[in-house]
Amino acid sequence: xxxxxxxxxxxxxxxLASLLAAVxxxxxxTTVYVAxxxxxxxxxxxxxxxxxxxxxxxxxxxxxxxxxxxxSGTTFTSVACAGATxxxxxxxxxGALTAKTTMVTITIGGNDAGFVSVxxxxxxxxxxxxxxxxxxxxxxxxxxxxxxxxxxxxAIRSHAPKARIxxxxxxxxxxxxxxxxxxxxxxxxRKILDEGADLLVSGIAARAAAAGDTFVDVRSxxxxxxxxxxxxxxxxxxxxxxxxxxxxxxxxxxGYLAALDRVTG
Numbered sequence: 001x002x003x004x005x006x007x008x009x010x011x012x013x014x015x016l017a018s019l020l021a022a023v024x025x026x027x028x029x030t031t032v033y034v035a036x037x038x039x040x041x042x043x044x045x046x047x048x049x050x051x052x053x054x055x056x057x058x059x060x061x062x063x064x065x066x067x068x069x070x071x072s073g074t075t076f077t078s079v080a081c082a083g084a085t086x087x088x089x090x091x092x093x094x095g096a097l098t099a100k101t102t103m104v105t106i107t108i109g110g111n112d113a114g115f116v117s118v119x120x121x122x123x124x125x126x127x128x129x130x131x132x133x134x135x136x137x138x139x140x141x142x143x144x145x146x147x148x149x150x151x152x153x154x155a156i157r158s159h160a161p162k163a164r165i166x167x168x169x170x171x172x173x174x175x176x177x178x179x180x181x182x183x184x185x186x187x188x189x190r191k192i193l194d195e196g197a198d199l200l201v202s203g204i205a206a207r208a209a210a211a212g213d214t215f216v217d218v219r220s221x222x223x224x225x226x227x228x229x230x231x232x233x234x235x236x237x238x239x240x241x242x243x244x245x246x247x248x249x250x251x252x253x254x255g256y257l258a259a260l261d262r263v264t265g
Contacts, residue, residue, distance in 0.1 A: 031074040033103045034163075035064035036093045036156070040107040040170060040256075041080035045235050045246025056081035057242065061249045063256035064105060067264070082242065085111045086148040090155055097159035104156055105166045105260070109204050112145050113137045118196070119245055122189045123237075130189045134196040141200045146207050153211035166263065167208035167215050169201040171222035171255060173245055175229035190228070216263055221255040222247075 035041050042053070043062025050058050058078050059065065068076035079093045086108055097104065114137050122130035156165055174180075174190035185193070201217065208215040225233035233251030238244045247255060 029073070029102075031071060031103055032098075032101050033064075033068055033074050033076050033105075034096045034101050034160070035062075035076070035078040035080045035105050036089055036096070037080045037106040037108045038084040038111055039080075039082040039242075039246060040110070040168075041105065042078065042082055043080075043252060044082050045238070045243045046249040046252050047243075048249075053081075055083075059252075061252055063252045063260060066253060066257050067105075067260055080107075083111055084108065086145075086152045087112075089152050094155055094159045097156065097163070099161060101160035101163045103166070103264075104160055104163045105168060106152075106156070107168050107170065108152060109141070109145055109149060109200060110170055112148060113141045113200055118193075122185060122193060127186070127188045127192075131192050134192050138196055138199050141203050145200075146203060149204065149207040150211065153207065153213055157211070165211070165213040166260065167204065167213050168256065168260065169204055169215065169217050169219065170197055171218050171234065171247070171251075172197050172226055173234055175224065175226040175232070177228045180228035185227075194226075214263055216259050218255055218259045221259040222251065225251065225255065 039057065041062065041064055042057055043049075043059025043065065044057045046059045046061035048059045048061045050060065058080065062078070062080075064078050064080065065076070068074045077096050079096045081088065081092070084093070089106070089108055114133075118133045118137050121133040153165065153167070172194040174185065174194055176187065176190055176194070178187060180187075180190070201219065205215045205217065222233055225231055227234050227236045233248050233255050235243050235246055235248055
């Protein structure tokens with residue numbers, strides 16, 4: 001048998017190289033994931049806080065950390081911080097984003113609308129005081145917050161132009177069982193607060209859609225698991241007090257993470 005000429009061998013190698021180049025690559029791509037936002041993204045209420053995160057109270061049991069741990073090949077950074085507002089995201093968190101970031105999640109807006117002060121007023125005051133506090137928060141949520149959300153989402157996009165930006169909402173805090181033991185909240189207050197949460201979430205969803213981002217509504221995931229439910233996924237008054245009115249570890253896993261998984265796989 002004749003040995004192939006050098007020219008024929010080179011042609012054969014070239015053909016094989018072209019064929020291999022045409023075969024699609026199925027290698028797993030690295031997800032560069034950055035978590036932004038407030039206490040509902042840092043994991044307040046779940047425990048297991050990273051001491052190095054200080055007052056930001058970032059937890060390994062947050063939905064953000066759980067998602068990253070369940071997806072191999074993920075590079076994960078969380079700069080979410082308890083108490084954060086849209087102004088805090090703009091001032092302190094955007095530096096974690098780069099052109100290489102491929103996924104961003106965020107919960108934000110609750111503190112802008114006065115989450116802590118509203119809850120405190122409703123706990124310690126009467127129904128009328130609670131209603132007044134919630135109404136003020138609703139006015140802020142419909143009047144001022146939309147512009148702040150628009151600026152925040154636009155800034156995230158400018159810092160991470162290739163990323164999928166996923167905005168998650170907030171759950172209703174309460175189950176509306178007729179009686180609830182002593183949590184400082186009668187049925188009237190619980191209804192008022194849940195209605196306020198609905199309005200806040202609707203506004204966040206609208207601005208996320210306007211920005212072209214993905215919105216994840218967690219309310220259905222938490223349905224039947226609010227404070228006063230038989231299996232509550234949200235802390236009532238807890239210790240430390242900062243854990244109060246935040247999801248439990250079960251809430252982050254079975255509520256937030258499950259909802260996020262539905263849009264990411």
